[in-house]
Amino acid sequence: MGERCLHNPVLLEEVLHFLNPTPGKIIIDATLGGGGHAEEIVRRICPGGMLIGMDRDSESLRLAHERLKGFQAAVKLVNKNFKDIRETILDLGIGEVDGILFDLGISSIQLDAKERGFGIKQNGPLDMRMDRNQRLTAKDLVNTLSEEELSSLIKDFGEERFYKRIARRIVTQREKGLIETTAELAEIVVRGMPRGRRWQRIHPATRTFQALRIKVNGELAAIEEALNAVPDLLKLGGRLCVISFHSLEDRIAKNMLKKFKSEGIFRILTKKPVTAGDAELSRNPRARSSKLRAGERTA
Numbered sequence: 001m002g003e004r005c006l007h008n009p010v011l012l013e014e015v016l017h018f019l020n021p022t023p024g025k026i027i028i029d030a031t032l033g034g035g036g037h038a039e040e041i042v043r044r045i046c047p048g049g050m051l052i053g054m055d056r057d058s059e060s061l062r063l064a065h066e067r068l069k070g071f072q073a074a075v076k077l078v079n080k081n082f083k084d085i086r087e088t089i090l091d092l093g094i095g096e097v098d099g100i101l102f103d104l105g106i107s108s109i110q111l112d113a114k115e116r117g118f119g120i121k122q123n124g125p126l127d128m129r130m131d132r133n134q135r136l137t138a139k140d141l142v143n144t145l146s147e148e149e150l151s152s153l154i155k156d157f158g159e160e161r162f163y164k165r166i167a168r169r170i171v172t173q174r175e176k177g178l179i180e181t182t183a184e185l186a187e188i189v190v191r192g193m194p195r196g197r198r199w200q201r202i203h204p205a206t207r208t209f210q211a212l213r214i215k216v217n218g219e220l221a222a223i224e225e226a227l228n229a230v231p232d233l234l235k236l237g238g239r240l241c242v243i244s245f246h247s248l249e250d251r252i253a254k255n256m257l258k259k260f261k262s263e264g265i266f267r268i269l270t271k272k273p274v275t276a277g278d279a280e281l282s283r284n285p286r287a288r289s290s291k292l293r294a295g296e297r298t299a
């Protein structure tokens, strides 16, 4: 679910290798987060380069702004959904760029802020909005979707085997009163699981939480829309890096790169997705599910 530490950008060396930021380059970080990747990129593109940082979460943007204060002249930050990446870059009067990074999902800053309602482990309101100006929250979904809708949501966006049982349990529980908090939902999901499945290496509600977060934020459609715009935005020889955190995101990145290759406009730089090595995993266990795919515009 894209959980990364503020000072620990995931697969950093690998991203730097593929993006190859050097002085004068223009790079878009479409998922700025706490600015971990951005800081290392901007160091390398100065002098003369420009980093455009996007995030739909204004709080993340504010934190990244602090972190990147020393590089103000080389940084432009925009509070936008990356699905609008093409218009955003045009509005800034920038033509083609040398590299684009997507580090998908949520950051540690978001995950660890219990009032944002992303985390299973700490109790907070069932919110899960990346953009807090949006209206729809996870609480709305959990309390208003029909059993069938919940069931398909948990199946399709959570890839959860026990989707029917969990949806049934949610609907039965909410008859007794609104489900309001992450702890209540986590408990309901656990009780919806068969007994033998209630203890797992990852929390048994992880997939259900993932499904709700994806739906609340319209994540998969945004990724597809943004990646579709990439070839128009990259210079010849420009590079794309996508870090995903679960199979639904990774599938979109993989298929999009394949499509660009079959259209004869891209070369794929990662035959297999690149994953974190032992050294990184021991420093940052949250990197365990990350996968990086990269490509280069060739025509």
Ligand SMILES: C[S@@+](CC[C@H](N)C(=O)[O-])C[C@H]1O[C@@H](n2cnc3c(N)ncnc32)[C@H](O)[C@@H]1O
Pocket: 002, 003, 004, 005, 006, 008, 009, 010, 030, 031, 032, 033, 034, 035, 036, 037, 038, 054, 055, 056, 057, 060, 080, 081, 082, 083, 103, 104, 105, 106, 107, 108, 130, 222, 223
């Ligand atoms: C995994 S974090 C990025 C962490 C960052 N690379 C770092 O090193 O600190 C993902 C960030 O992307 C943002 N994000 C996710 N989907 C987005 C979208 N559709 N448009 C803009 N930002 C998005 C989230 O709000 C979050 O801050």
